[in-house]
Amino acid sequence: MVMDADARASAAAxxxxxxxxxxxxxxxxxxxxxxxxxxxLLELWFAPSVEALPECQRAMAExxxxxxxxxxxxxxxxxxxxxxxELVKCKTLSIETNAEVDAFLLSxxxxxxxxxxxxxxxxxxxTLLLGLERLLRIAKATLFDEESLSLQSSSVSSTMLAAxxxxxxxxxxxxxxxxxxxxxxxxxMFPEKQQGPHRDWKHETQWLDQYFDHGAAYTVxxxxxxxxxxxxAQQTETDTVPLAPRVPRVIGDDSTLEILMTELSPRASQRFxxxxxxxxxxxxxxxxxxxxxxxxxxxxxxxxxxLDAFAFEPCGYSANALVPASPHHSSGYWTVHVTPEPGSSxxxxxxxxxxxxxSGMDDEGGDIAHVPALxxxxxxxxxxxxxxxxLFVANDDASNVTALRAxxxxxYVKRDRILYExxxxxxxxxxxxxxx
Numbered sequence: 001m002v003m004d005a006d007a008r009a010s011a012a013a014x015x016x017x018x019x020x021x022x023x024x025x026x027x028x029x030x031x032x033x034x035x036x037x038x039x040x041l042l043e044l045w046f047a048p049s050v051e052a053l054p055e056c057q058r059a060m061a062e063x064x065x066x067x068x069x070x071x072x073x074x075x076x077x078x079x080x081x082x083x084x085x086e087l088v089k090c091k092t093l094s095i096e097t098n099a100e101v102d103a104f105l106l107s108x109x110x111x112x113x114x115x116x117x118x119x120x121x122x123x124x125x126x127t128l129l130l131g132l133e134r135l136l137r138i139a140k141a142t143l144f145d146e147e148s149l150s151l152q153s154s155s156v157s158s159t160m161l162a163a164x165x166x167x168x169x170x171x172x173x174x175x176x177x178x179x180x181x182x183x184x185x186x187x188x189m190f191p192e193k194q195q196g197p198h199r200d201w202k203h204e205t206q207w208l209d210q211y212f213d214h215g216a217a218y219t220v221x222x223x224x225x226x227x228x229x230x231x232x233a234q235q236t237e238t239d240t241v242p243l244a245p246r247v248p249r250v251i252g253d254d255s256t257l258e259i260l261m262t263e264l265s266p267r268a269s270q271r272f273x274x275x276x277x278x279x280x281x282x283x284x285x286x287x288x289x290x291x292x293x294x295x296x297x298x299x300x301x302x303x304x305x306x307l308d309a310f311a312f313e314p315c316g317y318s319a320n321a322l323v324p325a326s327p328h329h330s331s332g333y334w335t336v337h338v339t340p341e342p343g344s345s346x347x348x349x350x351x352x353x354x355x356x357x358x359s360g361m362d363d364e365g366g367d368i369a370h371v372p373a374l375x376x377x378x379x380x381x382x383x384x385x386x387x388x389x390x391l392f393v394a395n396d397d398a399s400n401v402t403a404l405r406a407x408x409x410x411x412y413v414k415r416d417r418i419l420y421e422x423x424x425x426x427x428x429x430x431x432x433x434x435x436x
Contacts, residue, residue: 014070017157020077037339037346038186038260039109039121040128040198044135045180046073046143047116055149072115074102075156076142081113084138088131090122094286096308096322103320103333105308110320110335121350123337127196129183129207136174136211137165144177175211176235183208183231186260186388189344201229208233220418220429226388228260228429232422254425255330255354255393257371259378261347263385263434269340271296276314285310293319296381298336301374302329302353303367315340323353328369330354338382347382354393372407379409389430395421401428411435 047053053072059065081104082092090108097103104111108126112119118135122128141164142148142156175181183204188194197203205217212233221227274288289309293299299307302323309319317338325331332353339346355371368374375389391404405417405428412432420427 012069014075014156018070018075018077020158021079021082037123037262037337037344037348038188039123039337039348040126040185041183041258041350042120042128042132043117043180043182043256044139044178045117046139046177047179050115053116054144058149070115072143073113073118073139074115075148076113076138076161077156077158079158080138080161081111084131084134085111087134088120088122088128089126093282093310093318094308096306096320098306098322098324100331101322101333103308103322103335105310105318105320109318109337112320112333112335119352121335121337123339125193125195125198127198129197129204132207132211133169133171133174134165136177137169140174140177141165171210172213175213178212178233178235180234181208181212181215181232182392184390185229187227187229189346204229205231218420220390220420220427221388221416221431225415226262226386226431228388228390230427234423254352255391256350256352257374257392258390259349259375259387260389261349261379261382261384261387262345264338264340264345264347265383265385268381268383269342269345272311272317272338272340273315274311274313280313285313289317289319292317297377298381301334301368301377302326323351326367328355328367347384349378371403375404375407376409379412384434386431386433389428389432391428393426395424395426401426404428404430 050056050071055071056067059067078092078095085091085106090106093105093107095102095104100114102113104113106122108124109121111121118139120128120131120135138161141161145164147160148156191199197207201217201219205215208231209215214236215231215233218230219227220230271292286309288311290299290307292311293307293309298319299305299321302321303326304324306322307319308321309317311317317336319336321334323329323332323334330353332351334349334351334353337348351374355369355374368377371391379387389404389407391401393401401419405419407430408414409432412434414430415433416429416431418429420429
């Protein structure tokens with residue numbers, strides 16, 4: 001099947017509607033490195049794949065055509081996303097895009113928008129969960145409302161979405177459109193400074209339960225030490241979504257690796273301090289960030305990466321990267337965020353690139369082809385005093401879990417190794433401490 005003339009016209013219209021504003025200007029004086037490094041991470045799936053989206057299902061059933069260009073959530077205009085991010089208390093610094101995903105580099109971390117899912121990650125004292133209802137409203141209007149499903153009007157305008165975002169809403173109805181939700185974070189360094197429901201894990205889970213049935217909350221690791229918090233919910237076979245076509249509950253190729261590092265060495269931390277200048281601007285911040293990414297070796301983790309990096313003056317660093325598929329790994333993204341202040345230094349590395357554990361690996365450089373090699377390379381760059389690693393994978397890709405369970409790193413001792421098995425997923429949690 002190929003796109004017909006109407007589908008091509010619709011794709012062109014969607015591209016114009018999406019690009020409805022310039023990236024907002026940001027006062028560089030407001031962008032010092034965030035004091036609270038550990039991020040809040042929210043991942044929402046509204047379909048198991050792009051092809052399972054209602055608009056794609058309808059086009060195939062009624063017109064026998066495939067759709068292309070901007071589909072699903074990628075049709076949402078920039079200005080609409082910016083309105084949601086205001087509730088979260090962060091702003092867009094820049095956007096990198098390819099055929100699969102839009103990567104938003106934010107003043108506090110990152111957002112990745114796929115046609116069928118969205119990943120929002122924010123640090124500091126951001127109020128991520130206060131943006132959840134707005135995000136669910138946007139998704140319902142874009143993916144499931146009849147007005148947005150017409151092929152002739154498949155570009156989604158900010159005016160149409162503004163009308164859909166007004167008025168009262170049933171939280172559980174909004175949540176019923178979500179096929180899978182994951183919310184996680186490391187234990188905060190300064191929990192007393194958080195705002196809204198983020199002051200306490202119990203309050204965060206209660207907030208999520210307003211929208212999702214079948215939710216479950218977990219604490220992984222030592223309560224009196226480094227631990228990781230996870231909330232997850234999935235639709236069951238008996239759940240129904242109005243106007244949503246029934247599609248198989250396929251987990252598919254889904255993998256998320258996080259390396260959360262604290263107590264960075266003075267040598268590693270020093271890289272992330274920059275000379276503050278009165279004439280600092282966004283262009284300079286991107287130039288500094290890009291140069292540092294190459295100097296550290298981050299830019300070379302995977303071949304042909306699209307990089308978007310930003311250096312915060314006087315200190316701090318953020319980067320998103322879009323990675324094309326290769327014979328050794330899937331396509332995807334990685335994202336890094338660093339706050340290097342003494343006493344609370346922190347760096348995070350996250351990727352959804354699924355690596356081929358059967359391939360060889362090169363620990364000395366070159367394109368990464370193995371999960372343990374990636375972990376070693378990242379830890380060598382940041383030299384943390386301690387770090388936790390989580391690998392969350394679909395059950396059909398559990399070879400990565402097997403490979404990582406036996407992970408050893410020179411100079412580090414493994415303190416915890418915990419394995420959880422969920423419906424459709426496995427979670428591996430490891431914690432390491434630098435040898436005295």
